[in-house]
Amino acid sequence: MGIAERRLRQKEEVRSAILSSAWKMVKEEGWQSLSIRKIADAIEYSIPVIYNHFENKEAILLEFTKEGFQKLANKMAATRNKYKEPCKQLEAMANTYWDFAFDHKEYYQLMFGLGIPACDRVNQVAEMKALTVIMISSIEEAIAVSKNPDADHFLKYHTYWSILHGLVSIQMIEKEGKPDPSKKLILKDAISGFIKSLME
Amino acid sequence: MGIAERRLRQKEEVRSAILSSAWKMVKEEGWQSLSIRKIADAIEYSIPVIYNHFENKEAILLEFTKEGFQKLANKMAATRNKYKEPCKQLEAMANTYWDFAFDHKEYYQLMFGLGIPACDRVNQVAEMKALTVIMISSIEEAIAVSKNPDADHFLKYHTYWSILHGLVSIQMIEKEGKPDPSKKLILKDAISGFIKSLME
DNA sequence: TTATATTTGCTAACACTGTTATTTTAACAT
DNA sequence: ATGTTAAAATAACAGTGTTAGCAAATATAA
Numbered sequence: 001m002g003i004a005e006r007r008l009r010q011k012e013e014v015r016s017a018i019l020s021s022a023w024k025m026v027k028e029e030g031w032q033s034l035s036i037r038k039i040a041d042a043i044e045y046s047i048p049v050i051y052n053h054f055e056n057k058e059a060i061l062l063e064f065t066k067e068g069f070q071k072l073a074n075k076m077a078a079t080r081n082k083y084k085e086p087c088k089q090l091e092a093m094a095n096t097y098w099d100f101a102f103d104h105k106e107y108y109q110l111m112f113g114l115g116i117p118a119c120d121r122v123n124q125v126a127e128m129k130a131l132t133v134i135m136i137s138s139i140e141e142a143i144a145v146s147k148n149p150d151a152d153h154f155l156k157y158h159t160y161w162s163i164l165h166g167l168v169s170i171q172m173i174e175k176e177g178k179p180d181p182s183k184k185l186i187l188k189d190a191i192s193g194f195i196k197s198l199m200e
Numbered sequence: 201m202g203i204a205e206r207r208l209r210q211k212e213e214v215r216s217a218i219l220s221s222a223w224k225m226v227k228e229e230g231w232q233s234l235s236i237r238k239i240a241d242a243i244e245y246s247i248p249v250i251y252n253h254f255e256n257k258e259a260i261l262l263e264f265t266k267e268g269f270q271k272l273a274n275k276m277a278a279t280r281n282k283y284k285e286p287c288k289q290l291e292a293m294a295n296t297y298w299d300f301a302f303d304h305k306e307y308y309q310l311m312f313g314l315g316i317p318a319c320d321r322v323n324q325v326a327e328m329k330a331l332t333v334i335m336i337s338s339i340e341e342a343i344a345v346s347k348n349p350d351a352d353h354f355l356k357y358h359t360y361w362s363i364l365h366g367l368v369s370i371q372m373i374e375k376e377g378k379p380d381p382s383k384k385l386i387l388k389d390a391i392s393g394f395i396k397s398l399m400e
Numbered sequence: 401t402t403a404t405a406t407t408t409g410c411t412a413a414c415a416c417t418g419t420t421a422t423t424t425t426a427a428c429a430t
Numbered sequence: 431a432t433g434t435t436a437a438a439a440t441a442a443c444a445g446t447g448t449t450a451g452c453a454a455a456t457a458t459a460a
Contacts, residue, residue, distance in 0.1 A: 048421095066326075069328050073331040080334060087395050101368040109372070114315060126266075127273065130269070131269055135293065138293065139286075141286035155389055159367075162367040162390065165312065166361075166362035167298070169314055191290065192397070193393055197394075197397060247448085252408080256447075402459100404460085406456080406458085409455090411451090412449105416446075421440105422440085423438105427437085429435095430432085
């Protein structure tokens with residue numbers, strides 16, 4: 001009896017229709033504007049049909065999150081296998097990581113919960129500049145007494161800040177709510193590396 | 201006539217009641233569950249009253265974002281002023297930054313748009329581990345041939361990843377949508393610094 | 401003091417969101 | 431053709447941000 005098979009096949013078609021039209025909407029208008037109702041409209045089924053394929057909206061997002069990590073992992077593996085020297089690998093992988101993030105911005109935002117609304121907000125905040133000034137002043141002084149006094153202030157400041165933010169947000173994403181003071185070693189490690197490289 | 205003054209004072213009281221009860225709710229249940237209706241309930245006014253003080257919900261969030269950057273800038277300035285050597289300043293400021301983020305998690309999440317829902321999600325994603333394995337393998341090889349082969353693999357991996365993520369997300373927050381290939385210099389700079397420090 | 405403005409705050413509604421209980425429709429097996 | 435089962439639709443519930451329209455309290459002017 002091919003009936004059950006056909007039914008399964010049709011069910012699978014609806015499922016992939018949900019995902020593909022969801023993805024289309026996300027690429028067009030971002031995660032914020034993705035809604036169950038719009039998906040239902042797009043696939044020309046009623047709303048509850050979607051809940052026969054996914055437990056809830058979060059499950060749909062989880063699907064894309066997994067996809068994103070898979071894609072990134074594949075790209076990273078491919079890059080690593082191009083080089084034999086581990087240092088070259090780390091360098092090239094960093095490039096691959098960067099390119100993935102901006103080539104597949106939607107994936108990256110979802111994977112790391114980069115709230116898109118804040119992007120608009122943070123640019124309106126003049127108060128951020130005060131922070132910049134403070135951080136950059138120490139950078140400038142450090143560069144002045146370093147062995148390479150011609151280094152780019154803004155670049156080094158940006159690097160410094162990015163390292164800090166990366167450490168914090170990876171930590172926040174990984175363990176919700178746990179401070180884990182031992183993780184401060186990572187901070188110490190990264191910053192001492194940065195300063196060492198800053199002073200040459 | 202003190203009437204206008206009293207009115208202004210009363211209006212200011214309502215405004216600060218909005219902010220303080222909003223903040224209370226955020227600390228108790230996170231940004232996700234903050235709603236205009238709940239604020240109205242808490243201050244014992246009707247909903248539209250809130251719109252007499254803030255144009256919309258975003259404006260309330262913007263208020264806290266500004267507050268967050270001010271607080272952080274103050275702390276950073278205080279820390280910097282404790283030290284004379286710029287390297288010490290950078291080191292101490294990194295600590296201050298870290299502490300602020302976790303002592304005032306709510307601020308930090310808002311300031312950098314760390315979508316809280318993703319935190320629950322990312323931990324469910326087994327696919328993330330594949331990525332970890334790939335990154336960590338190169339780190340291990342690099343450590344093995346470095347001058348300090350006893351370095352902590354996991355710590356160095358975490359540092360590597362955090363630098364990458366920090367660079368990407370700061371870049372995404374700063375310029376919405378613009379790839380800006382010149383910013384890849386920052387990546388090159390940070391990663392070469394990391395590798396240098398990794399190899400000793 | 402009374403009448404007229406004005407401000408102020410409320411109720412109710414609109415247009416959305418995710419989610420689900422209920423009912424109808426359709427497909428299949430006997 | 432009839433009974434059974436699976437599928438899908440309607441309609442509703444409980445939320446969300448936001449706003450129009452109206453009633454009441456207050457301040458100003460006559």
